[in-house]
Amino acid sequence: MSWEPRPVPSVTPETAPYWEAAADGTLLLRRCPDCELTFYYPRARCPDCLGDDVEWVEADGTGTVYAHTSTETVAAWPEEDLPLVLAYVELTEGPRMLTALQGCDPDAIEIGTSVAVTFVPTATDDVSIPVFEPIDDD
Amino acid sequence: MSTSSDATAYIAGVFEHPTREAPETSIAQLHAEVAAGALEDAGLAAADVDGYLTAGENYQVGRYPPLAMADYLGLDVSYFDSTDDGGSAYVNHVGEAASAIADGKCDVALVTLAGRMRTDERAHPEHDETIMQENFESIYGAETLPQYALAARRHMHEYGTTSEQLAEIRVAASQHAQHNEHALYQDPVTVEEVVDSRVVSDPLHLLDCCVISDGAGAFVVVSEDVRQQIDRECVEILGHAAAVDHHDAGRIDLTETAARKSGPRALSRAGVDHDDVDYVSIYDSFTITVLQTLEDLGFCEKGRGGEFVEGGTLQAPDGDLPFNTDGGGLCSNHPDRGGMTKVIEAVRQLRGEANDPVQVPEATVALAHGTGGYLGTRHAGSTAVLGRVDR
Structure with a gap:
């Protein structure tokens, strides 16, 4: 139940490393060393201090569900990929990331469910989209 | 209770279009119909208007919405604004019109909304794929x-x-x-x-x-001087x-x-x-x-x-x-x-x-x-x- 390949987001110099890393199986976040702030969505300047000394850091790729909803109709979304489970995942590094859950029974998802990132290919080889799947708690 | 804030401005006229579905009426015409309605409610004429505000609703009245609508409505305004923050825009315009009046930039500010979300639902773009942060949402x-x-x-x-x-x-x-x-x-x-x-x-x-409806509405904000010249009961912006x-x-x-x-x-x-x-x-x-x-x-x-x-x-x-x-x-x-x-x-x-x-x-x-x-x-x-x- 995964829509592939997805439409390609518009990749810009500001975001290309993010999408390309995703194509290689890595979720990147940005971090401001001055503020010690790890943030999402990626942007060229720190949203706390507006400094441009921000670095890319590899995320662990795990987190927990902060909020979720199962939606039965979404404009231009393929019917076979519905219902869509939209979610905020609170990443292990801290930021809450708006994303989607897949590979799960929507009714089995709860706030606090542990999830891990996986990547959905797009029509472009060097761009993939991070989504999340439930994992077993250890 | 008696104290009010700053310089005073008043809502002198309001009008809500009775339509909920208007496929044959252009959005500019809807603006004009509620403009006329709100001015009539206030007992004012189009020639009295020297300020104009609209959110512009996704540029559906044309590029540069306040200019397009000033043209369509035949307004000569010394103050205009098109702040668009979505659903809250017209509550914002209450404050913006009051500030403009307090600053002496205008005395009669007309504020109009019109939209056809019911008729044009499928044509109404929800996301602009070129906007960076929406790339992380619409996908x-x-x-x-x-x-x-x-x-x-x-x-x-x-x-x-x-x-x-x-x-x-x-x-x-x-x-x-x-x-x-x-x-x-x-x-x-x-x-x-x-x-x-x-x-x-x-x-x-x-x-x-x-609900998702077509519709339109307008209100008129006036200065203390204008309030004293008209007969209609005005509501104070506190x-x-x-x-x-x-x-x-x-x-x-x-x-x-x-x-x-x-x-x-x-x-x-x-x-x-x-x-x-x-x-x-x-x-x-x-x-x-x-x-x-x-x-x-x-x-x-x-x-x-x-x-x-x-x-x-x-x-x-x-x-x-x-x-x-x-x-x-x-x-x-x-x-x-x-x-x-x-x-x-x-x-x-x-x-x-x-x-x-x-x-x-x-x-x-x-x-x-x-x-x-x-x-x-x-x-x-x-x-x-x-x-x-x-x-």
């Missing part, structure tokens, strides 16, 4: 409805809010809408009917959502404030709205307390929007909104805090930027011109709040406090 299908559903989910998780409590909000709106001959949905509904309606984005049901909430770098709290910042500021500027407020217009894109807004405005403790709305609190005329007596966006009208109807119904209440069965007795102070954008990612909150001149 996941993060449309309006599921964004508000996420907020509802989190609020239920943190505070135990129930679907039945959210349904109380729709029930109150529907009780009011039965008295509005122009309301899109005029039949009262029960809590059971709301929670038995189709789940569209869990935990939200179909009847937790507002205070206004706006605020934004957003991702906050990934620290977003889905249970909070910008109303917690705009509400206290607006009430403080107006010099009134919650107990002084006789009527509220609360932006009601979804039931959860109302619940969170009421909490954040301070009408009840944070997290207790569910209990607060139980038992008919919001139902006019006898509830403790009557809201959206026109039926609101939930039942009557949600024409694109819906803050316009929030302002209009507040003015009707203060003038004693609401529909008879839902007129709040001796309403002297009203609060109108708009929420623009999306609780799930970024939104604006705009609060206006209005009062009778003879309060």
Whole structure:
């Protein structure tokens, strides 16, 4: 139940490393060393201090569900990929990331469910989209 | 209660277009029809207008909306503005028009909205793929409805809010809408009917959502000098404030709205307390929007909104805090930027011109709040406090 390949987001110099890393199986976040702030969505300047000394850091790729909803109709979304489970995942590094859950029974998802990132290919080889799947708690 | 804020401005005229579906009427024509209606209500003429505001609704009237509409309406204005923050825009325009008048930039500010979301629903682009941050949202299908559903989910998780409590909000709106001959949905509904309606984005049901309508509305803001020259009863703008909430770098709290910042500021500027407020217009894109807004405005403790709305609190005329007596966006009208109807119904209440069965007795102070954008990612909150001149 995964829509592939997805439409390609518009990749810009500001975001290309993010999408390309995703194509290689890595979720990147940005971090401001001055503020010690790890943030999402990626942007060229720190949203706390507006400094441009921000670095890319590899995320662990795990987190927990902060909020979720199962939606039965979404404009231009393929019917076979519905219902869509939209979610905020609170990443292990801290930021809450708006994303989607897949590979799960929507009714089995709860706030606090542990999830891990996986990547959905797009029509472009060097761009993939991070989504999340439930994992077993250890 | 007597002190009012700063320099004074007044709402002298309002008009809500009776249509809810207007496929044959251009959006510019809808603007013009409500402009004429609001000016007639105020007892003013187009030649008196020297300020003009519109959100512009996605440039549907043309590029540079205030210029396109000044041209269409034949206005000669010394002040114009087209701030567009979505649903809250026209509550913002109350404050912006009042500030422009206080600054001496104009004396008669005309404010118009028009939209055809019902007719043009499929042609209405929800996301612009070229906008960077929306790339991180539209790729996941993060449309309006599921964004508000996420907020509802989190609020239920943190505070135990129930679907039945959210349904109380729709029930109150529907009780009011039965008295509005122009309301899109005029039949009262029960809590059971709301929670038995189709789940569209869990935990939200179909009847937790507002209507989608074509429509238009306008109001006219005037200076003290102009007020003294016209016969129509004017409503005083006592205070206004706006605020934004957003991702906050990934620290977003889905249970909070910008109303917690705009509400206290607006009430403080107006010099009134919650107990002084006789009527509220609360932006009601979804039931959860109302619940969170009421909490954040301070009408009840944070997290207790569910209990607060139980038992008919919001139902006019006898509830403790009557809201959206026109039926609101939930039942009557949600024409694109819906803050316009929030302002209009507040003015009707203060003038004693609401529909008879839902007129709040001796309403002297009203609060109108708009929420623009999306609780799930970024939104604006705009609060206006209005009062009778003879309060």
